[in-house]
Every structure is written in structure tokens, then in C-alpha cells.
Amino acid sequence: MSELKFGGLFEYSPAPESTPVKLKKxxxxxxxxxxxxxxxxxxxxxxxxxxxxxxxxxxxxxxxxxxxxxxxxxxxxxxxxxxxxxxxxxxxxxxxxxxxxxxxxxxxxxxxxxxxxxxxxxxxxxxxxxxxxxxxxxxxxxxxxxxxxxxxxxxxxxxxxxxxxxxxxxxxxxxxxxxxxxxxxxxxxxxxxxxxxxxxxxxxxxxxxxxxxxxxxxxxxxxxxxxxxxxxxxxxxxxxxxxxxxxxxxxxxxxxxxxxxxxxGGKAANIVFDDAPIEQAVEGVINGIYFNQGHVCCAGSRLLLQESIHDEFVARLERRIKTLRVGDPLDKNTDVGAINSKEQLDRITNLVNSGIEEGATLYETDCPLPGDGFWFRPSFFTKVASSHRIAREEIFGPVLSILTFRTPDEAVIRANDTCYGLSAGIWTDKGSKIFQIADRLQAGVIWANTFNKFDPTSPFGGxxxxxxxxxxxxxxxxxxxxx
Amino acid sequence: MPSFPLQHPAPPVDQIGVEERASKFTKRSIKNDAKKTGLKLAVSMMDLTTLEGADSKGKVSHLCRKALRPMADRYDCPPCAAVCVYPNLVEHAVKELEGSGIPVASVATGFPSGQYPRKLRLADVSYAVESGAKEIDMVISRGCFLEGGLHEVFDEIAATKEVCGEAHLKVIFETGELKTYDNVRLVSQLAIEAGADFIKTSTGKVSPAATLPVTLVMVEAVRDHFLATGKKIGVKPAGGIRTAKQALQFLVMVKETVGDEWLSPELFRFGASSLLGDVELQLAKLIDGNYQSAKYFSKG
Structure with missing residues (x-):
């Protein structure tokens, strides 16, 4: 099995933001x-x-x-x-x-x-x-x-x-x-x-x-x-x-x-069809859940994958999270920073443990984490059932739950199978499918072939x-x- | 010989998405040791190129000497990866570089337009190979590709590969003429399956040439082919890369997309004529601690 090597060749030197700030005591x-x-x-x-x-x-x-x-x-x-x-x-x-x-x-x-x-x-x-x-x-x-x-x-x-x-x-x-x-x-x-x-x-x-x-x-x-x-x-x-x-x-x-x-809160469905621009969909999923450590109410925290692309997509995702750089928030090359508080870290850990207990499979990066402070590795769960807590409750952390569907109808049913309705994402190269699905999703904001895009001219709500x-x-x- | 249709279909590419992804690589901050490593790597990956009607033996000699020793010894700068010239000047370049281990690359197949009968284009290749070129940079028939002649383009690449023999084949797409990322992804897969050792963005004669998103699409094609088959294909962005900063952005993209193994002249090259000058300037700044006047650096 061929695998890529993401090692230490051409390792980035620390690049801390050095502009002085007037922080008061x-x-x-x-x-x-x-x-x-x-x-x-x-x-x-x-x-x-x-x-x-x-x-x-x-x-x-x-x-x-x-x-x-x-x-x-x-x-x-x-x-x-x-x-x-x-x-x-x-x-x-x-x-x-x-x-x-x-x-x-x-x-x-x-x-x-x-x-x-x-x-x-x-x-x-x-x-x-x-x-x-x-x-x-x-x-x-x-x-x-x-x-x-x-x-x-x-x-x-x-x-x-x-x-x-x-x-x-x-x-x-x-x-x-x-x-x-x-x-x-x-x-x-x-x-x-x-x-x-x-x-x-x-x-x-x-x-x-x-x-x-x-x-x-x-x-x-x-x-x-x-x-x-x-x-x-x-x-x-x-x-x-x-x-x-x-x-x-x-x-x-x-x-x-x-x-x-x-x-x-939210528990947004990010729906990826088998005709999606797959590489960009992977990036969209990454941006959807790991942006701001997943502390985003409209985060794409439920990934709905069409069954035919499940294995390939998961393999791509697993490879991709290896290149996420977790660490010092003030380093310009950091992709994922610190969890906002001890309380939030406990909440995330608790829900992730429930996911493991309920039978889902956890994947996480093996990146080193700083010793002090509050950190959580970018992670995702496969083999998630709609009934699992990690599919229903807002984790508000860098943890993705992956579910599958077979048909557009099933995708819509699964996406709407939540008490929330803040945002959703649709990934397909087929324009007509975007409109058909968007019409049937109960969410205030729906992104097509992108995610977590904000603009002051655009209304936001759930x-x-x-x-x-x-x-x-x-x-x-x-x-x-x-x- | 391999044949059409393709074994691995090309997935669709979303323009907004791929450009957004590419722009993220430009946000990386490369400093100090990382910058030094990156710049030296870039020099070692450079196909130092001259492709002008006015090229002469003297000009090529100069280029060869520059490729051998880009900077003074104290900078510990590696030699370039190859020297790239027109077929007419291959023999001369080979003589200049004899014993150095630096290969001579030659553009061929009716570079840059490719608008010649296949017989002549293949003769162009065999002439360059017989003159001693170890690497052949061919151009595809873009007109043929755009009118749907995928089969023909596949066959012309396979035929060129056969004529190349031991010489490495780089296939130039001229992405600035193919326009869409879908086309770039498709032609990448096509060239890879037809036998390319390297896939290359551009001739340098058409703008835009080697943009970051175009090269990203090609690197992704190479990566997916490797994951599917275990076979490693190289990528060569050429044209329009003029600054050290740009070169580092390409390296960041390679590192984060396809990993360490491609951070090598075996699998990644820059086709450039003026890039080396800026890389020298930046490298000297890192080592000496201050910027020097451009007057202190040779003009190619």
C-alpha cells in the first residue's frame, strides 16, 4: 500500500507574531x-x-x-x-x-x-x-x-x-x-x-x-x-x-x-455526493469542522457521505488532518489553536468518550500537543449512528461525526434529523442537485461547494x-x- | 504501449475551491532555517532555461557554468538540476556539462506550438536524444485536446515516450491555453497513463503560465496516481515563477499536498530563467545577515 510521507524535511521554523500589543493588567x-x-x-x-x-x-x-x-x-x-x-x-x-x-x-x-x-x-x-x-x-x-x-x-x-x-x-x-x-x-x-x-x-x-x-x-x-x-x-x-x-x-x-x-447551537450536515469535486470537498470539510477549533455554531459537524465514496473520502480526510498544524495560536503557521477553556475541553472530552463507548471509531492526528494550556487533537468519528450522542449533541470542538447515505432523499432525511437548523453544506458538481437539495434542507444558511463563508451583506440565523x-x-x- | 481509455478517471475540480486552497499556501510564514533549506532546495530543483531565438553557443556555455556553480562557495549553494535548451544547442550544452552529472534537457516536438506533423515532431525528439539530451520536454497538441482528440493526444505522448528511450519525458500542457482546471486534471491523468515521467505546466511563452492553483491540480493528480498505483510521477511548474517567495510557496504546496518524497529534484522541478537571481539574493541575505545590492550578483 503506497502512503505519503509527511515528515520533517523542509520543516517550518517558528514564526511568532511579534507586533507589540497594549495588553493591560x-x-x-x-x-x-x-x-x-x-x-x-x-x-x-x-x-x-x-x-x-x-x-x-x-x-x-x-x-x-x-x-x-x-x-x-x-x-x-x-x-x-x-x-x-x-x-x-x-x-x-x-x-x-x-x-x-x-x-x-x-x-x-x-x-x-x-x-x-x-x-x-x-x-x-x-x-x-x-x-x-x-x-x-x-x-x-x-x-x-x-x-x-x-x-x-x-x-x-x-x-x-x-x-x-x-x-x-x-x-x-x-x-x-x-x-x-x-x-x-x-x-x-x-x-x-x-x-x-x-x-x-x-x-x-x-x-x-x-x-x-x-x-x-x-x-x-x-x-x-x-x-x-x-x-x-x-x-x-x-x-x-x-x-x-x-x-x-x-x-x-x-x-x-x-x-x-x-x-x-447547531449540528450542521455537510453533505458530500459521489459526483462532488472531491479534493475541494475534503478542504471544505476540514474548514467546516476545524476552523476556530470547531468552536463555531454553524460548524459542519456532521459529515454525510454517499456510501460509494465513504472509504476513499475517509482515507483522504485521514491523510489531510496529518498536515494540520496544532499549537501556539500566535505562530503564523498554526492551523488549529487552543481550546477556549478548561470547561470546554472537558465537555469535548466527555462527548468524545461517549462516542467511543457508543461504538463509533475515532481517528485522530498524532501531532504533538503543547504541555500547558487546553488542547484537543483534530479528530473524526466513523461508524456513527444517527442515534449516537456525537451525532445529535453539539460538541463545539474539533471533532467530526461521519454518517453515510445512499440516495439524495436519504441525505435530506439524515441532514434534517436534528433539533437544530443553523447551517448546512452541499457538495456536488451538478448545479441542479444543489438547488433540489437546498430547497429541502431545514437550515438558515446553506453553502454549496464551500463552507463557513461569512459576509456582512448576508443574513445569518437558524x-x-x-x-x-x-x-x-x-x-x-x-x-x-x-x- | 499503454492505451486509451484511462484506467483512473479524473474527478471534477471546483475553481473557487482550488484557488482558495492554493491561496492558503501563500499564507505560510517561511523564516530562518526553513527559508534557507527551502531556497537551497529550490536551486537544486531548477531547470535553468534559455529558449530564445537569439540563443547561441556562448549564451548556453554561460548558462551551463552558472548551473554548475550558482553562487560563491561560502554560500554552500547546490548546483541546478538541469540545463534546458533548444535541440540545436543540446550537443554544445552536453560538452559544457561533461562529467558534472548535470543532465541536459531539451524542448522538442515542435516547441512551443506543437503545430507540426507527428513525424517531424518525433524526429525532433530523436535528434535531441541522439545529441545527448537526457530529458525531453515535449508539448502536447493543445488544439487536438481542445477539439476532443484525447485519444490522439494520448497516442502522441506514448509515441514520444517510445522515441525517448532512456531519456526522461516531461509533458508540457500549456495550461494557459487549456484554461479550465477540469482540463488540467484530465490532461494530467492522460499524460501520466500515457507514460510521462514528469508533467509540466507551460512553455513559458504563454501567459498565465505556472500558477499555484494549476500546479496544485497537477500535484494532486500525481498524488492520487501514486496512491492508486505506487508509481511516482514528477511535476514541473515553468514560466512566471520569478521570486524566491513564489518558489517557497510552491514548495509549501508540495510539502503539504504530496509529502516529503516530492521535495526532491527527482520529482519536482522549477523551469525558470530569472528565478535564480532572486533566490541568490535572498540566500545571501540569510547567510550574510543583510541585503546586498543586486550588483553583487551575476545576471544569469
């Missing part, structure tokens, strides 16, 4: 345009997941701090932001976008240090998209009447926004940009493990001269988010995160008149337990306007 809350210490004077550590060591101390907001943030946002909404001429709002957003571009490299490095994602991704994917979102919604600020012709759209009020740890800055941009463009003010709660870049974003708001109170940022654990979304002073809740928390939020705001959008409401594009304005 301690980060305060951002309320009413100023950085203020938390009223309880308590701080918690934010860990660099690639080393397991503390990176900075983050303010722990108390209820009184959240109250102050909501009050500041309300005042800014009533006194300045909703009254401001829309082209002026647009100018602020354009200014923010430009400053983000200027500081993109520094922000990318901080994002990688705090979250563990490879610098290649924070530099080439996250930061360009963050700036693009602000630019895009800046353009809508004075054109809302064209987005909703004849409806005279009005802002909603104060938005309470809670974001996850997988794309900290990008999720902040997704939430803040459309809210501000349509005249709302914001109280944002970043994830506990990744608050650093949100506070640097706050500095950018200051630098851009954004009026005080228009955006307020409170940091802390889940209880801070819970208090914020249940706060009587807000008019709109936007949440991205786990389905379990999403359900709790939906219950807490039910009947209050507060507008709600939820962007939750069906079923993946949530409701859309972010991005013209659709992304809807949750933030009254028509």
Missing part, C-alpha cells in the same frame, strides 16, 4: 463613556488558553453596575442617539470601522491571546469581518427608509446584548453595528472567558468620540448576563450562545414585550433550536426597528 467596566471600577471592587482572571496562565484581570459587574449601564444607555437613547440625524450616526460608525482597520493587527493578536484561536484566523477572518460589519451598517444608518419602504422605521430603545466566546469581537460587531445604525443604544455583556477585546473596542468607541452611554460594556459571568436580559429597563434582547441558556432567556422575556433574537431572528444583511436591521 486589569480591565474595568465601560459605562456612560468612561471606564469605571466595579461597585463590588471584585475582579476575575481571564486565562490565556494556550498557556493556562492568567492574562488579565476583568471587572466583575454587580447588579448596581448593570443598573448604571442601563440607565446610561436609556439617557443616551433619549437625549442623543435616537434624536441624532441618521447621517451623523453613520459617520460615527464609519469612524469606528476605520479605527478598527487601523488597529486590526493589535486586536487580532489580543483576540488570539485571550481566546486561543490561530492568529491566521483572527488576522484574516475575524478582524476584516469586524470592520466590514461596521462599514456595512454605517451605510444603512441614513437609508433605513429604503430598507423598509413606506414603513417609517423607528428605533426600539435600549438593547441588552449577550455574546459568546468563540468570536468575541466579531459577535460584538454583529450585535452593536446594526443596533447603533438604526438608532438604538446598547448594553453589551461579553463572555466571561473572552472580555479583553471588547474592552479595547470600548477604547475605540472613546477614540471615535461616540457620545457617552451609547454603548456600555459590563463584564462578568452568566449571572451578569442573566440580570441584564431580565432587566426592566431594556427593550430588546439579543443573545448568541448555547441553546440551554437561550431557552432560559426566552422564558424570562416571554410576555414582557421585550423583542428577542436568539442565535444558538431554525428550530438554533434560534430565531437574523443577523447581517438588511434582515439584520429588522430586530432593531419598530415598523
Amino acid at each position: 486589569q480591565y474595568d467596566l465601560f459605562i456612560n463613556g468612561e471606564f469605571v471600577a466595579p461597585s463590588g471592587e471584585k475582579y476575575f482572571g481571564s486565562v490565556n488558553p494556550a498557556t493556562g496562565k492568567r492574562l488579565a484581570r476583568i471587572a466583575k459587574a454587580e447588579a448596581a453596575d448593570v443598573d448604571a449601564a442601563v440607565t446610561a444607555a436609556r439617557k443616551a437613547y433619549e437625549k442623543t442617539w435616537s434624536k441624532m440625524a441618521p447621517p451623523e450616526r453613520g459617520k460615527y460608525l464609519f469612524r469606528i470601522a476605520r479605527i478598527i482597520q487601523e488597529k486590526a493587527r493589535e486586536l487580532a493578536i489580543l483576540e488570539s491571546m485571550d481566546g486561543g484561536k490561530p492568529i491566521k484566523e483572527s488576522r484574516d477572518v475575524d478582524l476584516p469581518l469586524v470592520a466590514a460589519h461596521f462599514f456595512y451598517y454605517a451605510g444603512w444608518a441614513d437609508k433605513l427608509n429604503y430598507a423598509f419602504p413606506g414603513k417609517n422605521p423607528k428605533p426600539v430603545g435600549v438593547a441588552g446584548q449577550v455574546i459568546p466566546w468563540n468570536f468575541p469581537l466579531l459577535m460584538a460587531a454583529w450585535k452593536i453595528a446594526p443596533a447603533l445604525a438604526s438608532g438604538n443604544t446598547v448594553v453589551l455583556k461579553p463572555a466571561e472567558s473572552t472580555s479583553v477585546t471588547a474592552m479595547h473596542l470600548a477604547e475605540i468607541f472613546q477614540e471615535a468620540g461616540l457620545p457617552e452611554g451609547v454603548v456600555n460594556i459590563v463584564t462578568g459571568a452568566g449571572d451578569v448576563g442573566e440580570y441584564l436580559v431580565g432587566h426592566g429597563g431594556i427593550d430588546k434582547v439579543a443573545f448568541t450562545g448555547s441553546t440551554a441558556v437561550g431557552k432560559k432567556i426566552a422564558k424570562s422575556v416571554a410576555g414582557t414585550g421585550v423583542k428577542l433574537t436568539l442565535e444558538l 431554525y428550530l433550536e438554533s434560534g430565531f431572528g437574523r443577523e447581517g444583511g438588511m434582515h439584520g436591521l429588522m430586530p432593531y426597528v419598530q415598523l
Whole structure:
């Protein structure tokens, strides 16, 4: 049997990102345009997941701090932001976008240090998209009447926004940009493990001269988010995160008149037909599941392979994951970085163990892993049944579950056999098949012959337990306007 | 002699996907020791080439001496893989390189257009081989391929291989004229099964020539053929590779696609005339610690 040798010939030397960054020892809350210490004077550590060591101390907001943030946002909404001429709002957003571009490299490095994602991704994917979102919604600020012709759209009020740890800055941009463009003010709660870049974003708001109170940022654990979304002073809740928390939020705001959008988990099917451009499909599957260590709600975590190509495809995948470079997120040649936290690593390990116990076969790379920090080898399971936990529950890690199908009908049934409905992928060289299958898939985003592509002009969101409401594009304005 | 149809069908290639994949290889950061290793490897894989109407014995002599000793001793730079010339100058180049172990490669079969009767094209090959060429870079009939004459193209490659005898056969596709990646993948498989030892992107006379995605498609064809049959075929991008940075990107692509065994002049070559100059400059910078004026390097 012929096999390729991926050895040490022409081994890449370390290529650490060396741009200096202004990382602070301690980060305060951002309320009413100023950085203020938390009223309880308590701080918690934010860990660099690639080393397991503390990176900075983050303010722990108390209820009184959240109250102050909501009050500041309300005042800014009533006194300045909703009254401001829309082209002026647009100018602020354009200014923010430009400053983000200027500081993109520094922000990318901080994002990688705090979250563990490879610098290649924070530099080439996250930061360009963050700036693009602000630019895009800046353009809508004075054109809302064209987005909703004849409806005279009005802002909603104060938005309470809670974001996850997988794309900290990008999720902040997704939430803040459309809210501000349509005249709302914001109280944002970043994830506990990744608050650093949100506070640097706050500095950018200051630098851009954004009026005080228009955006307020409170940091802390889940209880801070819970208090914020249940706060009587807000008019709109936007949440991205786990389905379990999403359900709790939906219950807490039910009947209050507060507008709600939820962007939750996923278990996307990536369907590969036997007539697919196979080499590009392998790359798409790799990008679909190992991008950002699989910490992606729309990750292509279930691979559905047509039976006739199963063995060949699995062999290609096995060969391909050997060339993935796992390690230091700040090395420019790293493909897969660190798992975001100890808790997440435990969750992944637990689900992978369940996969082995339930009878699936695990393949993993044999790459060396760094000693400290939180790491998981890029892996995939074959012989997975639809009933296995690894086929039903979101692993949110670099672990792929491979299932098979025989016909297009069966592919559709298997793809839709989930409580989620966020994204899906279709791989075939046949254009007509793409449209036939896409019509029958229950997923908010469907990619054809590609995966994990994002653009601010394109709406994003889910069906079923993946949530409701859309972010991005013209659709992304809807949750933030009254028509 | 092998015959048509193909034993292993060519899978479809998605343009967006293959170009995206190729662009990822350009994002690798190659520094320090890796860069030094890569640049020396690139020199050792170089088919130093001159293919001009104005080529003379003097020009070829110069090129041969350059191939033998590209840089001063203290840089520890290996010699080039081969010298590539028109058939008319093969004999002269062989004399210049005698005893060095560096083979002479000759373009043939009516290079660069291939628009001559098969009899003349094969005579071109036997002339070059008799003159001492150890490697033959043939061109396929692109017109014939594009009008669907796969069978004929297969046969002309097989016939050329027979005339080559012991000489290695490199098959030039002129991918800039074949246009689609599907065509490149198909013609790669066709040439491999017809008996090519190497598959080569371009003549250097048509633009675009050796792009990274085109070469990736060819490397993938070679890899899949190896996995299916155990037989190793070489790949030679030629034309348009002018900088050390580009050369390193090709090496990254080879390393991550087909592995270590292809990181050798036995299985991977660069066809280039001006690439060596920039590689010298970069290599000297790594070893001496600072960039030097281009004036310090010979102009080929």
C-alpha cells in the first residue's frame, strides 16, 4: 500500500507574531463613556488558553453596575442617539470601522491571546469581518427608509446584548453595528472567558468620540448576563450562545414585550455526493469542522457521505488532518489553536468518550500537543449512528461525526434529523442537485461547494433550536426597528 | 504501449475551491532555517532555461557554468538540476556539462506550438536524444485536446515516450491555453497513463503560465496516481515563477499536498530563467545577515 510521507524535511521554523500589543493588567467596566471600577471592587482572571496562565484581570459587574449601564444607555437613547440625524450616526460608525482597520493587527493578536484561536484566523477572518460589519451598517444608518419602504422605521430603545466566546469581537460587531445604525443604544455583556477585546473596542468607541452611554460594556459571568436580559429597563434582547441558556432567556422575556433574537447551537450536515469535486470537498470539510477549533455554531459537524465514496473520502480526510498544524495560536503557521477553556475541553472530552463507548471509531492526528494550556487533537468519528450522542449533541470542538447515505432523499432525511437548523453544506458538481437539495434542507444558511463563508451583506440565523431572528444583511436591521 | 481509455478517471475540480486552497499556501510564514533549506532546495530543483531565438553557443556555455556553480562557495549553494535548451544547442550544452552529472534537457516536438506533423515532431525528439539530451520536454497538441482528440493526444505522448528511450519525458500542457482546471486534471491523468515521467505546466511563452492553483491540480493528480498505483510521477511548474517567495510557496504546496518524497529534484522541478537571481539574493541575505545590492550578483 503506497502512503505519503509527511515528515520533517523542509520543516517550518517558528514564526511568532511579534507586533507589540497594549495588553493591560486589569480591565474595568465601560459605562456612560468612561471606564469605571466595579461597585463590588471584585475582579476575575481571564486565562490565556494556550498557556493556562492568567492574562488579565476583568471587572466583575454587580447588579448596581448593570443598573448604571442601563440607565446610561436609556439617557443616551433619549437625549442623543435616537434624536441624532441618521447621517451623523453613520459617520460615527464609519469612524469606528476605520479605527478598527487601523488597529486590526493589535486586536487580532489580543483576540488570539485571550481566546486561543490561530492568529491566521483572527488576522484574516475575524478582524476584516469586524470592520466590514461596521462599514456595512454605517451605510444603512441614513437609508433605513429604503430598507423598509413606506414603513417609517423607528428605533426600539435600549438593547441588552449577550455574546459568546468563540468570536468575541466579531459577535460584538454583529450585535452593536446594526443596533447603533438604526438608532438604538446598547448594553453589551461579553463572555466571561473572552472580555479583553471588547474592552479595547470600548477604547475605540472613546477614540471615535461616540457620545457617552451609547454603548456600555459590563463584564462578568452568566449571572451578569442573566440580570441584564431580565432587566426592566431594556427593550430588546439579543443573545448568541448555547441553546440551554437561550431557552432560559426566552422564558424570562416571554410576555414582557421585550423583542428577542436568539442565535444558538447547531449540528450542521455537510453533505458530500459521489459526483462532488472531491479534493475541494475534503478542504471544505476540514474548514467546516476545524476552523476556530470547531468552536463555531454553524460548524459542519456532521459529515454525510454517499456510501460509494465513504472509504476513499475517509482515507483522504485521514491523510489531510496529518498536515494540520496544532499549537501556539500566535505562530503564523498554526492551523488549529487552543481550546477556549478548561470547561470546554472537558465537555469535548466527555462527548468524545461517549462516542467511543457508543461504538463509533475515532481517528485522530498524532501531532504533538503543547504541555500547558487546553488542547484537543483534530479528530473524526466513523461508524456513527444517527442515534449516537456525537451525532445529535453539539460538541463545539474539533471533532467530526461521519454518517453515510445512499440516495439524495436519504441525505435530506439524515441532514434534517436534528433539533437544530443553523447551517448546512452541499457538495456536488451538478448545479441542479444543489438547488433540489437546498430547497429541502431545514437550515438558515446553506453553502454549496464551500463552507463557513461569512459576509456582512448576508443574513445569518437558524431554525428550530438554533434560534430565531437574523443577523447581517438588511434582515439584520429588522430586530432593531419598530415598523 | 499503454492505451486509451484511462484506467483512473479524473474527478471534477471546483475553481473557487482550488484557488482558495492554493491561496492558503501563500499564507505560510517561511523564516530562518526553513527559508534557507527551502531556497537551497529550490536551486537544486531548477531547470535553468534559455529558449530564445537569439540563443547561441556562448549564451548556453554561460548558462551551463552558472548551473554548475550558482553562487560563491561560502554560500554552500547546490548546483541546478538541469540545463534546458533548444535541440540545436543540446550537443554544445552536453560538452559544457561533461562529467558534472548535470543532465541536459531539451524542448522538442515542435516547441512551443506543437503545430507540426507527428513525424517531424518525433524526429525532433530523436535528434535531441541522439545529441545527448537526457530529458525531453515535449508539448502536447493543445488544439487536438481542445477539439476532443484525447485519444490522439494520448497516442502522441506514448509515441514520444517510445522515441525517448532512456531519456526522461516531461509533458508540457500549456495550461494557459487549456484554461479550465477540469482540463488540467484530465490532461494530467492522460499524460501520466500515457507514460510521462514528469508533467509540466507551460512553455513559458504563454501567459498565465505556472500558477499555484494549476500546479496544485497537477500535484494532486500525481498524488492520487501514486496512491492508486505506487508509481511516482514528477511535476514541473515553468514560466512566471520569478521570486524566491513564489518558489517557497510552491514548495509549501508540495510539502503539504504530496509529502516529503516530492521535495526532491527527482520529482519536482522549477523551469525558470530569472528565478535564480532572486533566490541568490535572498540566500545571501540569510547567510550574510543583510541585503546586498543586486550588483553583487551575476545576471544569469
